Structure formats: C-alpha cells, structure tokens
Amino acid sequence: MTKIIFTKGKVYTLERDQPVVESVVVENGRVIDLGSHDDMISQWGRHDAKIVDLQGKTVTPGLIDSHLHLSGVALQFLDLNLVGVGSKKEMLEKIRERANETEPGKWLSGLGFDENLFADGGLPTIQELDEAAPHCPLFIKRVCHHAFLVNSKALEMIQYHPSIEVPTGGSIVLDPNTQQPTGLLLESASTLVTDRMPEKTYDELKHGLALAMEHAMQRGLTSVHTNDPRYLGGFDQTYKMYDELLNQEKKGLRCNLLIDYPFLNRLRERGMYAGYGNDTLQIGAIKIFADGALGRRTALLSQPYQDAPGEYGEAMQDKETLYQMVKESREHSMPVAIHTIGDQAVEDVLQVLDQFSSVKYRDRIIHVSLLREDLIQRLAKPSLVADIQPRFVVGDYPWVQERLGKERIKYLYAWKSLLSAGVLCAGGSDAPVEPIDPLLGMHAALTQRHPEDSHEGWNEKEKLSIQEALEVFTIGGAYATNEEDKKGTIARGKLADMTVYSRDLFEIEHPDELLDTDIEMTIIGGEVLYQK
The missing domain is CATH 2.30.40.10 (Urease, subunit C, domain 1)
Incomplete structure (x- = not known):
C-alpha cells in the first residue's frame, strides 16, 4: 500500500x-x-x-468524544431541533411552524429545549402547547433526556386517566390545584408515549446516523463512544446500522458502542463482548443509570436540594438492583458505564463496584458531576475512568448555584481536583445534550464559563490547562476503551488518527481564541475524511 x-x-x-x-x-x-x-x-x-x-498547520492526535448519543444527533437532523432556543415564545413559535407543516393526527416530535435558557419564564403550559399544536400529538424531549413535554393530543393517544399506571422511576407531573396533567413527564413516564409513537423507518434513522457521523468528523472527531440502542430500535437494529455504515459503506468514524443493560442478554446470545469487533466498530461497556439530572432535581444527593428542602433526588435503581446489574455484567466479563450525577449516586456506585473484581476493560462512571472531597480519592483507580463533560458548565450555570448552595458548588465539575488526584478522565459532550464539538468542550474546560460570559469562571480552581484539556479529549478517551496502545497519541505503530487546526492550540493567548479555531482536516487511518 x-x-x-x-x-x-x-x-x-x-x-x-x-x-x-x-x-x-x-x-x-x-x-x-x-x-x-x-x-x-x-x-x-x-x-x-x-x-x-x-x-x-497544527496537528494533534485525533480527538475522541468519550460519551455521546449519535442517535440523538441524528434526530436533530430529523426532528424539530430546539437546542439553544432562548425563550418560551421562540420555542412555541417553532412548534407552531412545524405543526402547520405536519399532517393532522401525525406525531410531531422534537428535542433539545432547556427552560433555564428562557428569558421569559419557565416551561410552557399544556394549554400553550395545545394552542401551538392543536391538531398533532406532541412529544418534545428536554436537552437532558430526563424530562419531556406533551400536549393534550398526546395524552389522548396514550388514553390518559388519573389512575394510569406509570412505570417505576417516572411521573406525570400534575397541577397541584387542579390535579390535571401539566404536560410535563419525568424519566420513565416517557415510555407511555414512546411505546405508542410510530417508529421512524430504518432508512430514516440510518440516514440521520450517517449525517451525524459526517458532522462529528467535521468537528475534528476521529472516535466516539456512543450509546444508542434505546433510540434506534434495540440492539440488533443498532448494530446492523453501524455495521452497514462503518464496515460496509466505510464512513470512517471509529465508534465504540455502549450497550444499555436491558440488551445484555441479547449481547450474550450473539456471542459479543467488550472489545468485540475491529478498529472501526467495537462493543463497549454496559450502560446503567444510577440517578437522574440536576435540571429536574432527579440527581441523587446526600443532602437536600438547597432550593427544595426535603428533596434528595431519585435513585434510578436501589443498591441491591444496581449490584445485580453489575453482577450480571461481570458474569459476561463486561465492564459497566454508569450514569452518575449526584454525590450520593457516586458513593452508591463506588460501594457497589468495590464488591467486584475488575475485568479486562475499565469500568466508567459517566458525568461524576457533583462530588465530595472524600469521593475524589476513591475514584483514583487504574480500573476506573471518569467520563466528564466540560460543556455542562454552560448549561447548568448560573441556576445550579441556587439549586446546590455555595458549599457544595465547590465540588461541582471538579475536573482539576480529579486529575490532581490521579483519576483517569475522558472528555465527552453527551451530545445532543451539549454540542458535538470538542473545541467547545475544551473551551469550557479552560474557562469554566459560557463562551459569551466575560468573568473568570464559575469555579476558577477547577479550570484545566490546554495540555490537560487536550489530553482528556485524546489520551483519556483511549484509556476509556482500553485502546491506549492504539490511539490517544501519535506514535509508531498506533492508528494514524489526527486532527488538523487553523491555529496552534498551545500558543493561544486567551482561551476564547479556541472559539475562532477551525478544523482544517480530520484524518482517520491515514485518510483525509474531512477537509475544510
């Protein structure tokens, strides 16, 4: 060759x-x-x-996003995209426009809203949603995918009644005065709707996934670790889609698939395991949820929420169930990747993992958003990776200060403390929760603030250097999938994955210069798969 x-x-x-x-x-x-x-x-x-x-031009090892949902990015190309919408009025206008283009009775689905960005108040009421989409059942996912909005047409479709059985861990939020639905669903209550919605066709989803892969490479990514079976029709269909796009159609982006726990048995039946596949498509860890999100106060805390005394959040599984999930994963020699945001959830997960011997591939704790000093040292294990998402500071501040209070906020997104303690950290976006753009992630890691803010950062002592931020999005991602001998650095014998930039990352005088830095080339296996 x-x-x-x-x-x-x-x-x-x-x-x-x-x-x-x-x-x-x-x-x-x-x-x-x-x-x-x-x-x-x-x-x-x-x-x-x-x-x-x-x-x-400046070149670094190929960038790696250690935690995202390519399926969610795909849906941004297929559904109503509300990411970054800055007001309730704008959101309702976008819904109204799409509803006017939608055949009456056909589902209108969307994603990405964040009411904390709204300049004109909180969530729209169900009456406002009904006015915006009077003829279509409506289902909109919040940016975190832990909260959802529906209109009355959607409630009709699920035959809602006051005694309807809601799946464990979920809730239909009611107006305290009228005891009628507000249009807000939390966590697993969303399945009441999604189980009745017509699925997108295989070809539609595959097309969206191909667009998402192209988008990732345009942002300089050479590898991603993606969690999709819940959104792409189960494990078999998900794997088939990726196999066709990557192994047959040679799209190029390297993908490690995190598999949701409910599909563990199917993985076993097919004789697949962590590391199964090739350098382009691989099976990764088993994905498990320990808690929810700070935005809806479902992240599990050791002390009550500052702005909701008496509320501690929600454990998605009790510790015994979590233990059984990890045990079953270990019986198949599988590592686990556990969504863990609140400090109590981190403690519970560590207590469970401490009861098991490590396997060949590293376990991962995804997010580790809120910590305590005593938890940080316990995360420093060669068999464990902390999947961090630096851009979360953009979506969570300033409202999270009121939610947690001054003392706890010191240990929110404590990236510097994690690295200083020797914790293996991998950088991701959790796209579509945050944009699939590692340069934005690095900017957040360097500044601890929104790009449009001018202050010195919400938590100055936890800011990273450009060297640390780059290593998190390269070396850290390689460690997360036990591929540090293949990628993460540029060295003889390693995969020829490289990202080329319009400016020298190590010579920028101010972190905001990252925002004006372009990706010039994305090189995967020595092939230029994107060029500006």
Whole structure:
C-alpha cells in the first residue's frame, strides 16, 4: 500500500520522547515513522510516497468524544431541533411552524429545549402547547433526556386517566390545584408515549446516523463512544446500522458502542463482548443509570436540594438492583458505564463496584458531576475512568448555584481536583445534550464559563490547562476503551488518527481564541475524511 507522508506541520504527538515533530509517515492506516521534514522525506520520500503538505498547520492526535448519543444527533437532523432556543415564545413559535407543516393526527416530535435558557419564564403550559399544536400529538424531549413535554393530543393517544399506571422511576407531573396533567413527564413516564409513537423507518434513522457521523468528523472527531440502542430500535437494529455504515459503506468514524443493560442478554446470545469487533466498530461497556439530572432535581444527593428542602433526588435503581446489574455484567466479563450525577449516586456506585473484581476493560462512571472531597480519592483507580463533560458548565450555570448552595458548588465539575488526584478522565459532550464539538468542550474546560460570559469562571480552581484539556479529549478517551496502545497519541505503530487546526492550540493567548479555531482536516487511518 502507498505510504503517505503528512509533512510541514507542527505535530503535537502528546508523547514524551518526541513531543513535537514536522512529519508523520503512514502505511496501512498506522504510523510507521515520524520526525523532521528533511529526515522523513529523505528516508521515505523515494518510496513513491504520497505527500500531504500541512502548510504549517497544527496537528494533534485525533480527538475522541468519550460519551455521546449519535442517535440523538441524528434526530436533530430529523426532528424539530430546539437546542439553544432562548425563550418560551421562540420555542412555541417553532412548534407552531412545524405543526402547520405536519399532517393532522401525525406525531410531531422534537428535542433539545432547556427552560433555564428562557428569558421569559419557565416551561410552557399544556394549554400553550395545545394552542401551538392543536391538531398533532406532541412529544418534545428536554436537552437532558430526563424530562419531556406533551400536549393534550398526546395524552389522548396514550388514553390518559388519573389512575394510569406509570412505570417505576417516572411521573406525570400534575397541577397541584387542579390535579390535571401539566404536560410535563419525568424519566420513565416517557415510555407511555414512546411505546405508542410510530417508529421512524430504518432508512430514516440510518440516514440521520450517517449525517451525524459526517458532522462529528467535521468537528475534528476521529472516535466516539456512543450509546444508542434505546433510540434506534434495540440492539440488533443498532448494530446492523453501524455495521452497514462503518464496515460496509466505510464512513470512517471509529465508534465504540455502549450497550444499555436491558440488551445484555441479547449481547450474550450473539456471542459479543467488550472489545468485540475491529478498529472501526467495537462493543463497549454496559450502560446503567444510577440517578437522574440536576435540571429536574432527579440527581441523587446526600443532602437536600438547597432550593427544595426535603428533596434528595431519585435513585434510578436501589443498591441491591444496581449490584445485580453489575453482577450480571461481570458474569459476561463486561465492564459497566454508569450514569452518575449526584454525590450520593457516586458513593452508591463506588460501594457497589468495590464488591467486584475488575475485568479486562475499565469500568466508567459517566458525568461524576457533583462530588465530595472524600469521593475524589476513591475514584483514583487504574480500573476506573471518569467520563466528564466540560460543556455542562454552560448549561447548568448560573441556576445550579441556587439549586446546590455555595458549599457544595465547590465540588461541582471538579475536573482539576480529579486529575490532581490521579483519576483517569475522558472528555465527552453527551451530545445532543451539549454540542458535538470538542473545541467547545475544551473551551469550557479552560474557562469554566459560557463562551459569551466575560468573568473568570464559575469555579476558577477547577479550570484545566490546554495540555490537560487536550489530553482528556485524546489520551483519556483511549484509556476509556482500553485502546491506549492504539490511539490517544501519535506514535509508531498506533492508528494514524489526527486532527488538523487553523491555529496552534498551545500558543493561544486567551482561551476564547479556541472559539475562532477551525478544523482544517480530520484524518482517520491515514485518510483525509474531512477537509475544510
């Protein structure tokens, strides 16, 4: 196979021995050599090598998003996208516009709203939703996917009545005065609706997934760890879609699939396990939920919410059930990846994991949003990875201060403390909760604030350096899937996955310069799969 020499760049390898080089030589999708331009051209240029001139651009190891839902990003291309909407009025206008384009009686689905961004008040009432979409059943997912809005037409479709049985862990929120539904559903109550909604066709979902993959590569991502079976019609259909897109149609993006616990038995029946697959498509950990989210006060806390005395949040499973889930996963030699936001949830998860021997692949605690000092050291294990989402500071501040209070807020998104304690951290977006854009994630890690804010950060002592932020989105992601010998740095023998930028990340004078940095190329296995 023809050798490719990527040369005349400033290549940050994140390796100690050769931290910065000018040229990387690739063959069969892997790095075979690297060094100065003159040395690499002299040694390899005579072998009919293809030369790619990087024109002085900055190169790093390929960026990795350690936790997202490509299916959710796909739905942003297919459904009504409400991400970033800044007012209730704007949200209702968008719903009204889509409803006017929708055939009466056909479901109108959307996603991504966040009422904490609304300048004109809180959630729309069910009456407002009915006025905006009078002829269509409506189902809208909040940005966190833990809360949902429906209109009266949707309640008619599920044959709502006051004594309707709601799945464990969920609730239909009622008006305290009238005892009538407000239009807000929490957690698993959403299945009352989704079980009755017509599913999108296989081809529709696959098309959306292909668009999501292209979008990820445009943002500089070479690998993602994605959790999708709940949204793509189960495990079999999810795997079939990814297999067709990646192994047959060669879309290129490397995908590690986190599999929801209910599909563990199906995984076992098919003889699949963590690491099953190839360098492009792999089975990952078993996904489990320990608690909910701060936005709806369903994250499980050790002390009551500051703005709701008496409320501690919700455990999605009791500790005995959580133990059984991990036990069953271990019986199939599977690692677990557990959604854990509140400090009590972190403690409960650690107590359960401490009862099991580690397996070949690392366990993962996803989010670890709110911590305590005593929990941070307990997370520092070579068999455990903390999946952090730096962009959460953008969506959660300033309202989260009132929710948690001044003392606890010191340990919210405590990334610097985690790294200083030796905790293995991997960076992700949780897209579509936050944008699928690692540069935005790095900006949040460096600043602890929204890009449009001008202050010094909500929690200054937890801000990361550019080196730390980049390593979280490269080396950390590789460790999360036990692929540190294949990716995360640029070195001989590793996969030739690289991201090329319009400016030098290590020479920016102010973190906001990241916001004006473009992705010039995304290189996967030595192939330029995106070029600006």
